[in-house]
Amino acid sequence: MADPQPKKLDLHRREMPKQPPEVRQHNFSEVALGYPIETAVEEARRCIQCKKPTCVFECPVEIDIPGFIKCIAQQDFTGGVSILKNKNCLPAICGRVCPQEEQCEKACVLVKKGGQIAIGRLERFLADWEAAQGVLGIPAMPPSTGKRVAVVGGGPASLTVAGDLIKSGHQVTIFEALHKMGGVLIYGIPEFRLPKAIVTREVEFLQSLGVELVTDFVVGKTRSIDDLLEEYDAIFVGSGAGLPWFMEIPGENLNGVYSANEYLTRLNLMKGFLFPKYHTPVKFHKRVVVIGGGNVAMDCARSALRLGAESRIVYRRSRQELPARLEEIENAEEEGVIFEYLTLPIRYIGDENGWVKAIECQKMELGEPDASGRRKPVPIEGAIATFEVDAVVCAIGNSPNPLIGATTPGLTIGKKGNIEVDEATGKSSRDRVWAGGDVVTGAATVILAMGAGRQAAKSIHQYLSSLP
Amino acid sequence: MFRILSSRMIVPNIHLLTIEAPAVARQANPGQFVIIRAEEEGERVPLSISDWDRQMGTITLLVMNIGSTTGRLAALRERATIPTVVGPLGNATEIENYGTVLCLAGCYGIGSMFPIARALKEKGNRVITILEARSAYLLYWEERLKAVSDKVVHITRDGTRGFRGHVGRLPEIIKGFDEPIDRIYANGCTFMMMRSSQASRPLGIKTMVSLNPIMIDGTGMCGVCRVRVGGATRFACVHGPDFDGHEVDWEELLQRRKTYLPEEVVPLQTSGCDQHAHIVKETVDG
Numbered sequence: 001m002a003d004p005q006p007k008k009l010d011l012h013r014r015e016m017p018k019q020p021p022e023v024r025q026h027n028f029s030e031v032a033l034g035y036p037i038e039t040a041v042e043e044a045r046r047c048i049q050c051k052k053p054t055c056v057f058e059c060p061v062e063i064d065i066p067g068f069i070k071c072i073a074q075q076d077f078t079g080g081v082s083i084l085k086n087k088n089c090l091p092a093i094c095g096r097v098c099p100q101e102e103q104c105e106k107a108c109v110l111v112k113k114g115g116q117i118a119i120g121r122l123e124r125f126l127a128d129w130e131a132a133q134g135v136l137g138i139p140a141m142p143p144s145t146g147k148r149v150a151v152v153g154g155g156p157a158s159l160t161v162a163g164d165l166i167k168s169g170h171q172v173t174i175f176e177a178l179h180k181m182g183g184v185l186i187y188g189i190p191e192f193r194l195p196k197a198i199v200t201r202e203v204e205f206l207q208s209l210g211v212e213l214v215t216d217f218v219v220g221k222t223r224s225i226d227d228l229l230e231e232y233d234a235i236f237v238g239s240g241a242g243l244p245w246f247m248e249i250p251g252e253n254l255n256g257v258y259s260a261n262e263y264l265t266r267l268n269l270m271k272g273f274l275f276p277k278y279h280t281p282v283k284f285h286k287r288v289v290v291i292g293g294g295n296v297a298m299d300c301a302r303s304a305l306r307l308g309a310e311s312r313i314v315y316r317r318s319r320q321e322l323p324a325r326l327e328e329i330e331n332a333e334e335e336g337v338i339f340e341y342l343t344l345p346i347r348y349i350g351d352e353n354g355w356v357k358a359i360e361c362q363k364m365e366l367g368e369p370d371a372s373g374r375r376k377p378v379p380i381e382g383a384i385a386t387f388e389v390d391a392v393v394c395a396i397g398n399s400p401n402p403l404i405g406a407t408t409p410g411l412t413i414g415k416k417g418n419i420e421v422d423e424a425t426g427k428s429s430r431d432r433v434w435a436g437g438d439v440v441t442g443a444a445t446v447i448l449a450m451g452a453g454r455q456a457a458k459s460i461h462q463y464l465s466s467l468p
Numbered sequence: 469m470f471r472i473l474s475s476r477m478i479v480p481n482i483h484l485l486t487i488e489a490p491a492v493a494r495q496a497n498p499g500q501f502v503i504i505r506a507e508e509e510g511e512r513v514p515l516s517i518s519d520w521d522r523q524m525g526t527i528t529l530l531v532m533n534i535g536s537t538t539g540r541l542a543a544l545r546e547r548a549t550i551p552t553v554v555g556p557l558g559n560a561t562e563i564e565n566y567g568t569v570l571c572l573a574g575c576y577g578i579g580s581m582f583p584i585a586r587a588l589k590e591k592g593n594r595v596i597t598i599l600e601a602r603s604a605y606l607l608y609w610e611e612r613l614k615a616v617s618d619k620v621v622h623i624t625r626d627g628t629r630g631f632r633g634h635v636g637r638l639p640e641i642i643k644g645f646d647e648p649i650d651r652i653y654a655n656g657c658t659f660m661m662m663r664s665s666q667a668s669r670p671l672g673i674k675t676m677v678s679l680n681p682i683m684i685d686g687t688g689m690c691g692v693c694r695v696r697v698g699g700a701t702r703f704a705c706v707h708g709p710d711f712d713g714h715e716v717d718w719e720e721l722l723q724r725r726k727t728y729l730p731e732e733v734v735p736l737q738t739s740g741c742d743q744h745a746h747i748v749k750e751t752v753d754g
Contacts, residue, residue, distance in 0.1 A: 177687050179505060179512075179552045187689075216554040218687055222491045242688040246701060253701065253720050255727045259691035265684050270511065279511040279536050280684075281731030354723035402706060403687060 011115025014043040021334040025305050028191045028273060031331055032096075040125040044072035046110075047117050054107040055119060060451025061094075061160070063087045065104055065119055072122055081130045084123060085139070089163030089206065090156065090450065092131065092198045093185060095124025097295075098447040099325050131201060138208055142169040147464040150175065150232040152219040152404065155183020156446045157238035157437030159202065160453030161460070162211045168461045173212040173232075175219050180269060183240050184438075185446070187269040188261070190299050192306070193328070196268070220403035225411070225433060233467065234432050234460045237419060238453065241438035242401030246394055247291070251348030256285070256356040260296045260395035267303055285309045285391040289359050291345055292395035293322040296443075298329065300393040301337045311337045312387065316344040316364055316377045342366070342377060343385060348392060356392055361385045400439040408433075416442055426456030434460055469549040473526060475542075478608045482576060483531045483542045489553040490525030492517070498583040499561030499678060499710055502527065503686040505552035506540040513537045514683045514705075516580030516655070517556060527553070530579030535732045557686045558709045561676070563587045567594065567650035570642070570673075571617070572635060572664050574600035577655030578609055580678065584653055586616040594618050596645070598638075600660065604629035635660060638667035649673050654713060658722055665713030677713040679704045681724060695721050 017033045018024070024031050035043065047069045055065045064083050071080030084091045100106075100120035108116035147170045151158045154176030162172045180186050182199040207213060219225065219239070228235055244259035246252050266272040272282035288304035290297050293315035304311040313332070315322060318341045322329055333339070342364040349358040363383035366375035405413040412420040412429035419428055419435040426434045436452030438444055471488040478484045492502055501516045519528040533542040544550065561584050569588050573581035578599055589595045597617040601607045602625040614620050622630025623637065631637055635654075642649055652675040654664035661677040668675040681704050684690040688706035695704055696717035702708065 177554065178685060179554075187685075216552050217491065218554060218557065221555065221557055221687075222495060240689075243703070243706070244689075244691040246691070246694075248701070253694060253696060253724065255724060262684060262690040262692045265690050270684070271509075275731070278509045281511075281728045283728075283731070354720075354726075398689075401688060 009048070009110065009113065009115070010046045011110065011113050013046075013115050013118055014039045014121075016118070016121050018331075021336070024192065025335040028306055030195050031192050034128050035121055035125045037129075040072055040122060041075060043118055044069045044122055046115070047073065048109070050109055054109065055104040055117075058103045058107040060103070060447050061087050061454050063104075063123075068126060069117065069119070069122055072126065077126060077129050080126045082139075084126055087454075088123075088450075089160060090202045091123050092127035093156070093194060093202060094447060094450070095120050095122075095127055096194050096198075097185075097189060097445075099445055101326060103447065131198075139167065141167070141209065144171065145169040145464065147171065147234075147467065148173070148232045149460060149464070150219075150228045150235045152225075152228075152235065152237045153177070153183055153239040153437075153439075154181035154203075154213070154215075155238055155240050155437060155449065156185060157240075157449035157453040157456075158183070158236065159206060160450040161236045161238065161436070161457045162206055163209070164454060164457035165460060166206070166209045166211050168457075168464075170461070170464055171210075171212075173214060174206075175217045175222075176213070176215045177218040177239075178269065179215050181213055181215065183238075187265045188296065188299070190264065190268055190303050192302065193299065218403065220407040225404060225408040225430070229432060233464060234434065236426075236453070236456055236460060237404055237428070237433065237435040237439060238437040238449070239401045239404050239439045241398035241443040242403070243399040243417070244394065245397045245399065247345060247396065249345060249347055251350055251356065252394075254348055254350040254356040255354050256283070256389075256391045257348060258391065258393045260290075260292070260300050260393055261398065263300055263393045264296070264303065273307065282307065283391065285389075287387075287389045288312070288391045288393065289314050289345075289387055289389045290393045290395055291315075292397075293317070293324060294395065294397075295324045295328055295445075297393075297395035298324045298332045298337075300395050302332050302335060304391070304393070305335055305337060309391070312340060313337055314340045314343045314345060314359070314361060314387075316342065317374065318342055318366060321374050340385070340387075344377065344379070345392075346384075356389060358386055358388050359392055361387070398438070398443045400442060404439070418442060424455070425459035426452055427459055432463075469551060470553040472544050472546060472548045472550065474546055475544055475548075477542070478530075479606050481533050482606075482608065483533065484579075485529045485531055485541065485544075486526050487529065487550070487553055488525060489527050489555075492553060492555045493520040493522050493525050493527050496520040496527060496556040497560035498563065498587045499580075500556035500558050501686075501709060502529070502553050502555035503557060503683065504529075504537075504541070504550060504554075506537050506544070506550050508551055510540065510551070511537050512552065512684055512686070514557070514680065514686060516576070516678065516680075518579030518582055520583075528579070530576045532576045554686070558705060559707075561587070561653070561678070561710050563591050565592045568647050569593045569595055570649045570652045571595060571597045572600065572638075572652060572654040572656070573597065573613075574635070574656030574660045575606075577657070577660070577678070578607070578613070581653065581655040582609060582612055582616070584655070585613060588653075589616045594647070596621065596649070598623060598635070598641070600624075600635055600656065601629075602626065635664045636667050638664065639671060642671065652676070652713075654678075658718070658725060661713060662716075662718040662722070665716065665718070669714050675713040676710050677716065678709045679711055679716070679721065680709065681721060682727060695724075
């Protein structure tokens with residue numbers, strides 16, 4: 001066996017080819033094209049295979065990172081896929097949308113020298129390689145335990161729970177309110193960052209393992225949690241973040257003011273950019289302002305650009321505090337999204353037909369650190385900036401979806417509308433009910449939701465195994 | 469997939485659809501709605517549930533053909549299937565014994581008022597129903613509403629039946645009744661519900677309306693259905709669809725409903741009648 005470990009540290013992180021900005025700003029195809037085989041192998045060979053893999057400790061789903069990287073280095077891709085899938089049912093998704101720079105890659109020992117291993121890109125490489133082979137391998141399944149689990153919501157937390165539990169021999173049914181599985185992966189994250197075909201592929205993989213999928217079914221309305229408890233031994237609630245936040249400033253209900261969820265759902269789930277072939281209309285605006293600085297704000301701004309708009313992000317802090325992934329910020333900058341930092345919207349101005357035509361903003365400066373540890377933006381008196389717009393997208397966050405809380409007696413709901421759970425197990429205040437993902441934490445990342453799903457699955461499995 | 473069991477036009481432009489949707493039928497209550505898609509490329513649109521049969525697992529919808537999706541639905545025939553019927557969504561109408569209740573129903577709202585009137589009657593209310601239409605030939609379900617009402621009154625724009633005019637005549641009509649009205653429900657187009665609320669405001673009678681703004685998911689996620697009620701922004705899908713009509717910002721609601729008006733014309737132009745005719749032919753032949 002060849003030793004994948006080179007004598008001298010290679011700090012040259014291999015770049016992943018991308019569509020050039022001037023091309024991709026006009027299409028919805030994926031921006032990053034993925035490593036070719038040779039590059040992936042080269043990148044994998046840079047990994048020094050630490051005895052104490054700090055990267056694994058930082059991964060919410062504890063993927064054996066050195067293990068799968070070693071396989072790539074040895075060109076044993078099949079082996080790599082099986083190591084990866086052992087802990088992660090959704091590698092093609094995680095490889096694309098996880099904030100690796102904040103998790104595994106941040107903990108890489110090479111990070112201090114600026115040459116951390118591109119773990120996310122390698123993960124993506126393996127997942128895509130497997131998909132390119134045509135047939136997804138189905139792992140050996142254990143005998144059925146006869147126990148039944150209902151999973152509420154079809155997003156990343158739920159998909160993880162379903163994958164883990166079916167692999168433990170339990171029967172799993174996922175109930176999804178929309179007409180397609182995937183939750184935020186389908187309605188929220190745009191095609192250019194996460195092709196929908198990949199989500200569909202991962203969902204089909206779960207289906208091939210025997211997970212039952214029910215769409216167009218709103219738990220809390222079509223049936224309640226209590227109804228489901230009569231038929232199922234355990235329930236996992238991963239109903240996600242609903243109820244978008246608005247700033248409650250004048251003019252917010254003018255036509256042309258969207259929540260990020262509305263804007264993205266029209267485009268992604270409903271394929272509005274193919275209107276009128278698809279029947280859900282979208283507007284092709286000329287000037288769009290997106291409020292917020294997270295990944296969702298970047299997604300909205302880059303979508304607006306692709307629909308032909310001059311696209312501007314208005315964020316109340318500075319570039320340093322942007323919560324979005326660095327890669328997405330850079331992508332947005334390259335594509336031509338304009339950033340207005342230290343700028344806070346205070347009022348929307350409408351035209352005579354009730355359409356937003358301008359947005360008035362207060363300019364800010366950074367003061368002392370606040371509770372979040374970031375320097376707090378404070379208004380500069382008299383400094384007002386006005387932008388002419390024909391659309392505004394509000395991407396400042398969401399509250400957890402209220403439907404389950406409102407229809408499930410005895411379920412403890414926190415101050416922010418979140419379902420309260422035991423942190424270690426995801427167990428809620430109701431017997432046989434677990435919860436995880438955005439409905440517990442408020443809007444967060446895909447990988448955190450998956451981590452919560454994994455934890456809950458462990459606890460659910462333990463409970464089900466204790467039953468006669 | 470959800471099967472259409474029957475579909476027919478009961479008055480010009482208003483279609484009665486019975487759809488097999490057992491999960492919805494099992495839970496449906498007065499005032500709730502479903503979101504449907506007429507085909508895979510289709511839009512998600514909210515429609516009030518006008519009746520249900522829990523044993524048969526069916527729901528009844530009244531669909532007014534006004535745009536792309538409603539047009540496609542209207543073109544569907546018996547045995548055709550549609551990809552999405554999800555619900556029941558929204559909160560059920562609050563039904564108590566209020567005394568004498570006036571049910572004001574117009575247009576497609578005549579259908580959705582029926583289960584509300586029935587539930588009010590079952591709760592022991594005295595129910596007076598006012599049916600509003602442009603002309604007598606546009607009235608439907610009169611017998612059904614008579615069966616659950618103590619009195620049925622008509623208003624037609626052209627005076628071909630009952631009072632001539634519109635719901636703005638509410639105060640004088642009420643004056644003619646022997647008894648005071650304790651509560652009003654209004655179901656119809658946004659404009660009609662606005663007029664009903666304006667007419668009842670000086671009378672000081674609480675007036676509940678069932679709002680129908682633009683929606684996508686119907687579960688609170690997208691926020692497009694927001695309406696200002698009593699100065700606060702509410703989402704019609706999870707906080708409603710019923711609200712106090714005297715508190716609703718009608719101007720804003722009417723304006724928000726117009727958002728996609730220009731786009732709604734496009735699919736009508738591009739889809740064409742021939743395609744609808746084809747759907748009809750296929751479902752009839754098949």
